Amino acid sequence: MEKILLLLGVDAEGKLSKAGLEAVEQARRLACSLPGASWAVGLVGRDAQDAARQVANCGAGKFLAVTGDAFASPRYASDAAAAEALARRSEATLILAPADSRWMRALPGAAHRLGAAVDTHIAAVEVADGAVQVRRWYYRQRIEAQQTRRSRPWVLLMDAGNIEPWAGEAGETALEALPAEVAESWDRTKVVGVEAPETDEQTIRPDAGLLFVAGAGWTKKQPDGLSHLEEAAELILDFVRKTKCSLGSSKSLVELSSEGQAVLPFLTHLHQVGQTGSTPRHPKGLATCCHGEEPHVVGWRFIKERRAVNLDPNCGWAQGKADVLYVADAFAVMREVNRLLG
Amino acid sequence: MSNGYHIVVCAGIVPDPLQTLEPVTGPQGPALRNEMMLPAVLDPWAAHALYEAAHLARNAPGSKVWLVSLSPKAKLQQVMMTIAQKVPFELVALDGPASGFTDAGETAVALARAIQAIPGLDRSRLLVFGGWESASRGAGATLQMVGEILGITDQFQGVDALEIQSDGSFRILERIEGGVHQVSACAGPPAVLGWATGTLPEPPNQPQIGMQNMRAIMPALQGAQPAGLAGGKIEFLEVRIPSVRRETQVIKDLSPEEIAKEIVEWIKE
Amino acid sequence: MPEPDRQQMDVDIACVGFGPAAGGFLITLARRLADRDGPALASRMAPGMPLQVVCYERADDMGFGVSGVATRARAIRESFPGLDVSEIPLAAEISEERILYLLDPYGASRRPLLMRFADRLIRAFPRLFRCDRDAIELPFTPEFLHKAGGLVLSIGQFNSWVGQQVMMTGAAQIWPGSPVAEPLIEEGRVAGVRLIDQGVDRKGNPAGGYLPGMDIRSALTVIGDGPAGPVGRKLDEVFGMPEGHRRDEWAVGMKFVVQLPEGVDLKPGTVFHTIGYPEPEIFGFFYVHPGRLASVGIFVPSWFENPARTAYRYLQHYIQHPYLWRYLKGGTLRSWGAKSIQESGRRGEPYLAGDGYARIGEGSGSTNVLTGSGVDEAWATGVLLAEAVVDLLEKGEPFTRENLERAYVGRRRRSWLEQESRVAEKARDGFHRGVIAGFIGMGLTGLSGGRLAVPGRPKPPRKRFPRVEEFFADRIPRGEIEKIRQECAAQAKPLHDALMERCGWPKIEYDGKLLVSHQDALLMGGKVQAPAGVADHVVFLYPKLCESCGTRICVEMCSGEAIHPGEDGVPAFDREKCVHCGACFWNCPEENIRFEAGPGGLHSAEN
Structure with missing residues (x-):
């Protein structure tokens, strides 16, 4: 009989993240499809009361928590200890958690303490013939596998964006607080705060409805034989400001900056999407002046609706990968788009 | 720090990121088609870790850098011919699969054992570096387990910067959600740092560093022991390339104004 | 400095x-x-x-x-005495060798009169000539053309x-x-x-x-x-x-490595050498490796005088020749590359x-x-x-x-x-008199052990290439060429696609797997890359010379479209697309290109 533990980090405001609520929904469905399975939610943070209320009606049989100042910020030593304590208390055979930075940092190490196996980049957890199977990504979202393991405990770190977040009513529930044994050695690391990269304005917005991908074509010479970097920068930033979209960039454009070439100054490695970059999730994506093949196009694997503006109708970035490809000069199109957006 | 750091960089080899990957299933489980024929590189994020390690070692006299790699020996040798020219390090080679389908836990045990066996390694000066996940294989779990086996509980992932403070402590920037960095202060070694891109460009090729490195690399490769991974921990039911082909509507004949209008309407939908 | x-x-x-x-x-x-x-x-x-x-x-x-x-x-x-060929990936013992004469299914190539006559004869009596899918296997080929006992290798x-x-x-x-x-x-x-x-x-x-x-x-x-x-x-x-x-004679060799479709059961080590298509001067090859992979490619020699010579476009037509396409159709491009070959021996x-x-x-x-x-x-x-x-x-x-x-x-x-x-020294001299003379010369030299040859005077490539207007004079009116020039210039495109299609070459219908745009071949096949921090390895020495150049053959023949039309008629170089084949420096009629060593280029090892 499986015992499921869902680990959730509680943020500074006492809330759960969207990825956390997606994991709640995943755990709920899993528990429902495993006859006889029990499931518990394990919360980690400064204070877990509000978070417990937020998911009180999710169907979990038990709400456990490890709380206190030592657990307020995501940190390996404290998070791994909390995860270990919660797993032992719940005697979990399946330990689920969202693959956010907190649990990606701490949970694999905790799994080792528990003698558990770990799988990451999980897109779905399913039950077939009474056994748990996962669908996960390998090779950075380029290969997917359906797999299972016999050994327990089994830690499953689930990628965000694969399931609707749990959206039930808040309520009251009993929260069992585990005694927090804070080790002195944890204080070797102190979380000081959060720092945004040195750019003038926000251009990465994970929750935005639209991802705007800028490719190296923006820096190339235009029909007049000149490159128009200033105008490119202004068009892109203007669009990002007006739509509050998130900005991504192709590898080649980010790397051009390391050549001492004049490039778009606001782009950093954090903007890079695709192989060796990120694979962000947004409902819509608009790619401009991008050219590339499969490894780069991984960058918009998780974009649901995709459109592209490119001068080459056979462009590998768009053909077979975008829903709509506009064969046109992105400068002209984006000028007009920005004008229409006011 | 007067004695410098002992920096161990864990880095596997992966197919050159631009290669087309296709899974095949063999007797040992899933693998990449023509895996041994695909050009290989040092895992890009782990390579950044190596450059950061070398940079740190250069600025902290008495430091030493080891590169621990679990990879097929022949392929690793080929990768070394490029990477050995970049920065000084000593290679610790484990002969075994560099496959993304290997269980991260097994890989971690093999790497940790290899690290523990490094003669003269001083735990109080130890920094374990690696990529925050393989930039090609993408597991993101191995390094944490290596650290755990080594008993290191100051661990950081998605690191873009490590600054040494005047008191010898570290200021560390980790990538977290929302395109920002979490800033931590850490008392110093031992620590585990899984690097993202970092801040350093790829170093130029330096022939004399290559010649120097290669004197120890070849014996290390020749003496590389099998990593002894048992495999079989994961039962693969299906491994495939996701079907991503879409019916692309190619619109060639609209004016920029008409296209802009369509795009704006679509954004606002 | x-x-x-x-x-x-x-x-x-x-x-x-x-x-x-x-x-x-x-x-x-x-x-x-x-x-x-x-x-x-x-x-x-x-x-x-x-x-x-x-x-x-x-x-x-x-x-x-x-x-x-x-x-x-x-x-x-x-x-390597006692070599076990299976130790070398993609290597195979040559198992079957055919030398094929390919007919032109479109009638777009520039065939000499004698060849056209031969083609008509073959088409009139296909059974007699054992013509199979627009190709005949040459029945009596001299020993020197064979590579029996040898190996097919991916270098x-x-x-x-x-x-x-x-x-x-x-x-x-x-x-x-x-x-x-x-x-x-x-x-x-x-x-x-x-x-x-x-x-x-x-x-x-x-x-x-x-x-x-x-x-x-x-x-x-x-x-x-x-x-x-x-x-x-x-x-x-x-x-x-x-x-x-x-060093007056050169060629560009360009090839695809193709994953052959399921069901194609050509034996590893099968080798076809071809002549006659896509142009009579262009030789072709098809080698089968283990694992249902094949190398298929062409050599575009310097004695082929088309100033709008594009190996890539010709290669696309070559693989679609009916004799080869039956094996290649449905295949997937795994690798692609090009190289200069010194043909002066x-x-x-x-x-x-x-x-x-x-x-x-x-x-x-x-x-x-x-x-x-x-x-x-x-x-x-x-x-x-x-x-x-x-x-x-x-x-x-x-x-x-x-x-x-x-x-x-x-x-x-x-x-x-x-x-x-x-x-072999004089074997190819005949090609400087024409294709037929070239083939006769090779035969004479081979069969006589080098004692006989059809004489010919090799000229450096720069002295060979006529202007586009001259070369296409018999096919496209001058005014139309000018129009094509203007249209291509406006789109910053080379001329060859437009010129070839005007001469009857069909448009390439891309299938996204094997028939792909030149740019996609760079990425899908060549995985071409260019590291930062080094100087460009292709330099146009005197822009003035480029401005007055009538052929811009560097743009037309560039194996990776790395050289493209630029400002004021001076070609521009984009090293992210360069495969370092070196064809630009020996093709330039003005000797105005400096070609140096640089890192990067192809990142495929299946070539």
């Missing part, structure tokens, strides 16, 4: 370029150095150390930027395999991603090589992380950087060529040795232009040099011109290589 402070390193033997010639050289030498039974060969440059042997390769890995071949592999087999995989063997001896080091800028020539002696500057902008000016190229000083410099290598060409410039020797042989240096491989004129064989010959030159070097080292004799002439050049002159290349 003052001379920067360069680092320097002393080695005994510095080798430039890791191709088959360097492979033969290094494996032969390294085995001897690693042999503990023989007398130790100590380093003179680093006393107390073993002999220091290094090889610098431009490309980013050992097997990049080369091609698949069918070779008799006589010298290669001699180096990418072969080079990697050889490199691993060399490295495992521990006696020599190969450094990829290390382009050599030039030889160090001091008082008529080659004293080593200089590596390229790093940390510079595209024009070569110091930028962040500037590291001046290191001087590698060596007792012997072995030049095996191929026909387009800058070190070999610099030596030719400084020392000149032997009397009567010239022995006539292009430079001084093979001088004080402190020796030349091996294709750049040393070793290619046999009768049999169309280069890899095995290149390998043999490397082996011969290694034997000579061991000889000199054992006797304690220095690497002077006299000693190298005796030990290396003497060996070469006595070898089968020399005998066969003398036979």
